[in-house]
Structure formats: structure tokens, C-alpha cells
Amino acid sequence: MHKDITIYDLARELDLSAATVSRALKDHPAINKNTKKRIVEKAEEMGYRSNNFASNLRKQKSHTIGVIVHELNSNFITSVLAGIEKITTIANYDLIIGHSSELASKEIANANNLFHKRVDGLIAALAFDTDNMDHYEPFFERNIPVVFFDRVEEGSKGTKVIIDNYKAGFQATQHLIDQGCKRIMHITSNLKRNVYAQRYKGYLAALKENNIPFDESLLIVNDLKKETCIASAHEIASMKPLPDGIFTTNDLTAALSIQVLKERGIRVPEDIAVVGFNNDTISIIIEPKLTTINYPGMDIGEMAATHLVKQLQGSNGTNNTSSIVLKSELIIRESSLKKDKAKK
Structure with a gap:
């Protein structure tokens, strides 16, 4: 186990006084800029932690x-x-x-x-x-x-x-398939992140198990911000043919999608069925109420x-x-x- 690095350790390494090191780490104006830079770099290199809780120092x-x-x-x-x-x-x-x-x-x-x-x-x-x-x-x-x-x-x-995001993604997609959906849009985010990658893999697995070919035009990857999701929903509403299902990776995206689709004269769930993720409060406020994955x-x-x-x-x-x-x-x-x- 490593012991904590002290200002005395830094002073010894740099051949400076402990007082100079202490002042530099507190950004004291009397310390030369280059000296301060040397001290800060050495502190980072050695893993020095400033002590903001001196009263607890003895107990660490x-x-x-x-x-x-x-x-x-x-x-x-x-x-x-x-x-x-x-x-x-x-x-x-x-x-x-x-x-x-x-x-x-x-x-x-x-x-x-x-x-x-x-x-x-x-x-x-x-x-x-x-x-x-x-x-x-x-x-x-x-x-x-x-x-x-x-x-x-x-x-x-x-x-x-x-949670088992793969299983949750599979369940959400399978539910849409069980409702008769065959053109299922998936709206997600950065697929480098485990949560989105695993939900996407579950979506793909459910399609494969039901002999539904994956269509790249039915995948939207965005930043999940409100404005982006509204734009994505308008994009979906203009697609020909329309998807008949949407599985989104969070409830806000799903709720915004429902709102836009209804404004565009598209019925939910008759024309497009929608499933969200998280079971946020918005899922029971939006009309129709949102099918979702409960993420505790x-x-x-x-x-x-x-x-x-x-x-x-x-x-x-x-x-x-x-x-x-x-x-x-x-x-x-x-x-x-x-x-x-x-x-x-």
C-alpha cells in the first residue's frame, strides 16, 4: 500500500525548502512562475494529494x-x-x-x-x-x-x-415484435458506452431470433438531447415506409417521439408502437402512457x-x-x- 506523499517528499525530490513547496502549491505570488510549474508537475508525477481535511489527518x-x-x-x-x-x-x-x-x-x-x-x-x-x-x-x-x-x-x-442491458434491449424489442412490428426503429446514443451497446445488441438479437433482417436506416445514434430527439422524431415521421415500432434508449426520447408523431398525424400505437427505457415519471404523464423498462x-x-x-x-x-x-x-x-x- 502506498503512503501519502507529503510536501517534505516533494521538497527533497526538488531540492527546495518545504516552505517554498507549500507556498507554490497554494499559488503564492511570491514564488517564481517556473519554480511553481516544476513543483506542480512533480506533485502530479508523485501523486501528491493536497490536504483539505487537516483535522482528520492523523486518522487518514x-x-x-x-x-x-x-x-x-x-x-x-x-x-x-x-x-x-x-x-x-x-x-x-x-x-x-x-x-x-x-x-x-x-x-x-x-x-x-x-x-x-x-x-x-x-x-x-x-x-x-x-x-x-x-x-x-x-x-x-x-x-x-x-x-x-x-x-x-x-x-x-x-x-x-x-442491470442486464442486453436482456432489457431484447425484451423491449421482442415485445414490439409480439405486437406485430417488423420495421422497428432503434434510437440510441454513443455505442462505445456499455449501456447503449448492450441494449443495441439485445435489439439485434431479438430481430435475428425472429428472422427480421437488420435495416441500418432504422438505427439513429444521437446525443439524446431534447432538440436532437425532436429532430429525429420529425425524420422518422417523414420516412416512407414508416417504421411500425420504435425502441428508444430512454423515456424522454420516447415521450418526445410520441409528441411529434401525434402532431404529424401519426397514431401511437396503431401506426407506430413505442417503447422507452428507465420508467421515469414522464412515462405515466405522456398520452398514451409509455411502455418502458423499469430501471431501479x-x-x-x-x-x-x-x-x-x-x-x-x-x-x-x-x-x-x-x-x-x-x-x-x-x-x-x-x-x-x-x-x-x-x-x-
């Missing part, structure tokens, strides 16, 4: 857990945070929450900031464009436990708390926090690479029930 514990999320305007993320907070409060840990706004650069900055704030552990979900895990290495090197949830890098270090955010948060706390208390090892798979389920509502509509 901050009783703080860092959380990195990729967005905040999501019912799913709000539920996950509620689950995390429930468990960490009982265990007497405070939370520091960082928000990456779907940018790897902000995720890296958040990870570095939380490392320097000396958090005891970290819970994180990856941004859209995160393509390596280097910014988590300082945590692993110091045996600081890390638990990833939802957006994870399969095969990486750290515990992962996920509260349970995900509770499980992630429980495993992190166990690792911090030494009862579950640190930095293991196990995956914990929670159950999801298809919730069938009016937006996909073509057969019921056909009977009336």
Missing part, C-alpha cells in the same frame, strides 16, 4: 464519499443519488457530488478534485465520451475503493453495479453505496472487479399495445 479519514454523475436533470440519476444518500447517511459519511455534463474532460477534473479532497471512496458513472480510465488510477494505487454504476467500462478495476435507480444507488461502505469498513475487500447485476423489468402500457387497439 475524511468521512466523505465522492460521487461523479454524468447529468443531473434525470429522474434516474436523482433516484440513484437518493439511494446513495440513504446508505451513506446511516454510515455517517458526507457526500461531495461532481457533475461531468457528459464530458470526459469534466469527469477527469472531478476525479482529480475529489482525489485531492481526500475522499475515502468514490462512486461514479462515466460520461458519454470517456475513453480511458487513467484518472481513476490514483484511487486504485492508494487502495481507495471505487464503485461504478450504470455507465461502466467492462473489465476495468472497481466494483460495477448494473434507488436500488442501484443503495447497492453501490452499500458495497462501497463495506469496502471502507474492510468487510468486502477494496477495489475488486466484480459486477453486481440488478433486476430490471418490462412494464407494458398503452403506447405499444397495437394488438389491443386492433381488436377494438
